[in-house]
Amino acid sequence: MSGTAALAAMWRNAYRLKQNNTRTFAAAALSLPRVVILGTGWAGARLARDLDCKTSYDLTIVSPRNHMVFTPLLASAAVGTLEITSVIEPIRYLQPDLGNPKNHYYAGKAKGVDVAKKVIVCECADGHEYEVKFDKLAVCTGALGTTFGVPGVDEHTFPLRDATHAFRIRERLLTNVALASVPSRTREERKKLLQTVIVGGGPTGVEFAGELASFIRETMRKAHPEACADMKVTLIEANELLGSFDGSLRKYAASKLTQGGVNIVKGIVQRVTDGAVELKDGTTIPTGLIVWSTGVGPTPFMSSLPFMLSKGGRLAVNDRLNVFDKATGEVCADVFALGDCASNSETPLPPLAQVAEQQGKFVAKLLNAEAREGGFRLDESASTFKYLHLGSMAALTTGEAVIELGKKDSGGSLLTMTGISSWLAWRSAYLTRLGTWRSRFHVAMDWLTSMVFGRSLSRIER
Amino acid sequence: MSGTAALAAMWRNAYRLKQNNTRTFAAAALSLPRVVILGTGWAGARLARDLDCKTSYDLTIVSPRNHMVFTPLLASAAVGTLEITSVIEPIRYLQPDLGNPKNHYYAGKAKGVDVAKKVIVCECADGHEYEVKFDKLAVCTGALGTTFGVPGVDEHTFPLRDATHAFRIRERLLTNVALASVPSRTREERKKLLQTVIVGGGPTGVEFAGELASFIRETMRKAHPEACADMKVTLIEANELLGSFDGSLRKYAASKLTQGGVNIVKGIVQRVTDGAVELKDGTTIPTGLIVWSTGVGPTPFMSSLPFMLSKGGRLAVNDRLNVFDKATGEVCADVFALGDCASNSETPLPPLAQVAEQQGKFVAKLLNAEAREGGFRLDESASTFKYLHLGSMAALTTGEAVIELGKKDSGGSLLTMTGISSWLAWRSAYLTRLGTWRSRFHVAMDWLTSMVFGRSLSRIER
Incomplete structure (x- = not known):
């Protein structure tokens, strides 16, 4: 030849x-079995990323958001230290196999699930309804912020759980500065517009308060000294700031925030009106922007599903993260619930990003193993979810954070960090946790440019 | 000692x-005389930047926007090649002396001008009215897009003149992709949602069509092949594409756009409805997004002012850019009109960024010289505005642009560029034209990251 x-x-x-x-x-x-994921939060995005949808499964994601939000950095994005687009990642970049025609991302929300027929009915933003069939279903639809029944919260406050929220807060903040700074405003109106009240002293509330104080001190003092003088940040918490942290860290955080210019008020909010927060003790705090961040509660969608609920109103799950049939009480082996929307009554976990992400990773591992072992289950010990608490962190201001590592509850050693080293650790930890090199690069560049050139001050009306 | x-x-x-x-x-x-600038477009921003408001003048800027928009890059921002925040620059960064308490930026719009009293009445977004006194006034309030009386344009089309517009177009585009891609859509609905129509073949229309075609080819084909196949870009122009360019460049541009996947239609739009563009010849083009970009016209504000108007309805100016009193016809030596809102009937100029910017530069020079020379005017020859046409450019797609340099009208030599060299020249020209190192860095980084990591695909609802 x-x-x-x-x-x-x-x-x-x-x-x-x-x-x-x-x-x-x-x-x-x-012939590949179809895995359907509802939601693109920490749990859903991690499951989508880790699932073998090249050779083991057909993947369909249904979510109103075509991206995942890196929630711990939203507070920074809301004041312009980071661009909002830098802390979100398109789901198609997190799971490139969605470019394969057998896999799908569908925009919309699930309206109902028929477990017997293995069908989900979904609805688009324009009201168009469609059905999606599943072999395995993962419900990762998250939770809603809770108002504790305080009147006025829905109408007059801003949550900080999503990219849209960060946009709205940024817009309102800069609009307030713009409105307050024109001539012939009374001193009172001006002070009202320039005071921001944050309700809730958890990590989100604390980080936003800290970021906002840094923004005022570092950006506004130079660019807009007149407005800066009247800008105030008030943080309201009924109990202790960062309640889940160790006592010494809580005290440290409170003193650092106060030093940074945050006015910490211990009180219970009774009512919220357009322009004021009223406390139980009779105090009224006039304000132009109220950020509400007091924990999460169940959504109407969860209770509409044919699955059992836990005491808190979330979807009850077993240690394999399977839900229970509402009618029969039996385990639905093909339906999982993950993240904030799920709760195991025996080992309840806090609504944290790391819990949701570990659950997404676990279900992906479970399903991948099942597919690879030709339909056989994993051995019993590997097929139950065990949460590993990696620690807690909260940034307080530029150059200051608190970090808690180790096992407090189990009597193990507790490692705490404060000061510049903890702040650098906070930044590096989040940088490495970002889902793609794309977001890592964007966030690193934003940190650099904010430092060198200053934060963005442009108010874009929408 | x-x-x-x-x-x-x-x-x-x-x-x-x-x-x-x-x-x-x-x-x-x-005791410094107060210069008031209305507007933060090309003319107003350049005047603000060049005016000596450290030692010669007190500066007050009144504008609803606290930033300048780098309009030639809006088309790129609308499809995610650039971040929208990268192509806008806070006015406080363009003119750092606004941090000095004697100078001001006030949010709002001017409602009326009293030339005798030298007072402007302004209004904030929340309806609050305030007065601003001036010694010198520069009206740089720009123009509005014109609809040519075509019914439905205001209700159903998107302009592309501002950062907000780029946001809205990006959101609608990605929403259309999301809505079109869910199951059980008819083929017809799908095709309608995925067709974008651009009306107007000037530089903005051409650049947006080219950018959108690149976005489909480079970003969607990989990330979302199913949607990509049905995405169409149609560019409608009644006369010739890039009418102001030389004939050879016009032909080149048309062929490159067609090659890139843009469907060029010669026609006159008769009516626009929700979801379709109807042409005079009876053709109906179904579409999910209509971008309207057919030139500019006067605003109601211009005709409300006590100044004479030119034939086109803009503020009539002399060769020093001073306006004329409507009642007496006399020159108002302390009031200038610059940019798209102004027109000298004897030497009318097109509504271009470079015209506006040169006018801003000219008035700043005039005022600075007047202040330095102790109240004396500049000599006659230096105190008249002369426009220097630096050339025209339009990007067609990644790696393709057309550039025209030289003096066509005056019979001088005409230098044209096409291909990759012109595209690189286009990018470098705009990069150097950006107002601050901050924006230059952001735009350069965005170009780099879009190339390496792909454009952003995240749809953020607002």
């Missing part, structure tokens, strides 16, 4: 092989 | 000197 002929034969064979592969692949694609 | 005593004396003197300086400065500040 001449060299040319050999080469031609090689090409032909390669081409046939490719054709065969395509055929096999196409045939296989038809 | 001992060394220590000498050092102490030096410090005391330095301190006294500083105190004296401060006093002189404070006294001087009270």
Whole structure:
């Protein structure tokens, strides 16, 4: 055989092989079990990322958001230290196999689940309804902020749980500065517009208060000294700031925030009106922006599902994260609930990003193993979810954070960090936790440019 | 005198000197003439940047926008090649002396001008009215997009003249993709949602069409192949694309756009409805997004002013850019009109960024010279505005642009550029034209990250 002929034969064979592969692949694609994920939060995004949807499963994601939000950095994004687009990652970049025609991302919300027929009814923003079939279903639809029944919260406060919220807070903050700074405003109106009240002293409330104080001190003092003088940040908490942290860290955090210019008020909010927060003790705090961040509660969607609920109103799950049929009480082996929308009554976990993410990772591992082992289950010990608490962190201001590592509850050693080292650790930890090199690069660049050139001050009306 | 005593004396003197300086400065500040600029577009921002508001003038800017928009890059921002925040620059960063308490940026719009009293009445977004006094006034309030009386344009189309517009177009585009891609849509609905129509073949229309085609080809084909196949870009122009360019460039541009996937339609729009563009020849083009970009016209504000209007309805100006009193026809030496809102009937200029910017630069020079020469006017030849056309450019797609340099009208040599070199020249020209190192860095980084990591695909609801 001449060299040319050999080469031609090689090409032909390669081409046939490719054709065969395509055929096999196409045939296989038809028969792969379909995993449907509802939601693109920490749990859903991690499950989507880790699931083998190249060769083991067909993946369908249904969510109103086509991206995942890196929630711990939202507080920074709301004051312009980071761009909001830098802390969100398109789900198609997190799971590139969504570019494969057998996998899908569908915009919309689930309206109902038929477990017997294995069908979900979904609805788009424009009211268009459609059905999605599943073999395995993961409900990762998250929770809603809770108002504790305080009147006026829904109408007059801003949550900080999503990219949209960060946009709205940024816009309102800069609008207030703009409105307050025009001539012939009374001193009173001006002070009202320039006071921001944050209700809730958990990590989100504390980080936003700290970021806002840094923004005032570092950005506004230079660019807009007149407004700066009247800008106030008030943080209201009924109990203790950062309640889940160790006592020494709580005290440290409170003193650092106070030093940074945050006015910490211990009190219970009784009522919120347009322009004021009223406390139980009779105090009224006039304000132009109220950020409400006091924990999460169940959504109407959870109780509409044919699954049992836990005491707190979330979807009850077992230690494999399977839900229970509401009618029979039996385990639904093909339906999982993860993240803030789920709760195991025996081992309840806090609504944290790391819990949701570990659950997403766990279910992906479970399903991947199941597919690889030809339908056999994982061995019992590996197939139960165990949460590993990696520690808690909260940034207080530029150059200050608190970090708590170790096992407080189990009597193990507790490692705490404060000061510049903890702040650097906070930044590096979040940088490495970001889902893609794309977001890591964007966030690192934003930190650099905010430092060198200052934060963005442009108010874009929407 | 001992060394220590000498050092102490030096410090005391330095301190006294500083105190004296401060006093002189404070006294001087009270007596500086006040320049008021209405608007923060190309003309207003350039004037604000170049005006000596450190020692010669007190500056007050009134505008609903606290930033300048780098309009030529809006088309890129609308499809996510650039971040929208990268193409806008806070006015406080463009003119850092706004941090000085004697200078002001006030949010709001001017409602009326009293030339005799030298007072402007302004209004904030929340309805609050306030007065601003001026010694010199520069009206740089821009123009509005014109609809040519076509029914439905205001209700159903998107302009692309501002950062908000770029946001809205980006959101609608990605929403259309999301809505079109869910199951059980008819083929017809799907195709309608995925077709974008651009009306107007000027530089903005052409650049947006080109950017959108690149976005489909480079970003969507990989991340979302199913949607990509049905995405269409249609560009409607009644006459010729890029009408102001040389014939060879016009042909080149049309062929490159067609190659890139843009469907060019020659036609006159008769009516726009929710979801379709109807042409005079009876054709109906179904569409999910209509971008309207057919030139600019006067605003109601211009005709409400006590100044004479030119034929086109803009503020009539002389060759010093001064307006004329409507009642007496006399020149108002202290009132200038610049940019799209102004027109000199004898030497009318097109509504271009470079015209507006050169006018801003000219008025700043005029005012600065007047202040420095102790109230004397500049000599006659230097005090008339002469426009220098620096050339025209339009990007067609990644790696393709058309550039025209030289003086076509005056019979001089015409230099044209096409291909990759023109595209690189386009990018470098705009990069150097950006107002601050901050924006230059942001835009350069965005170009880099879009290339390496892909454009942003996240749809953020507002």
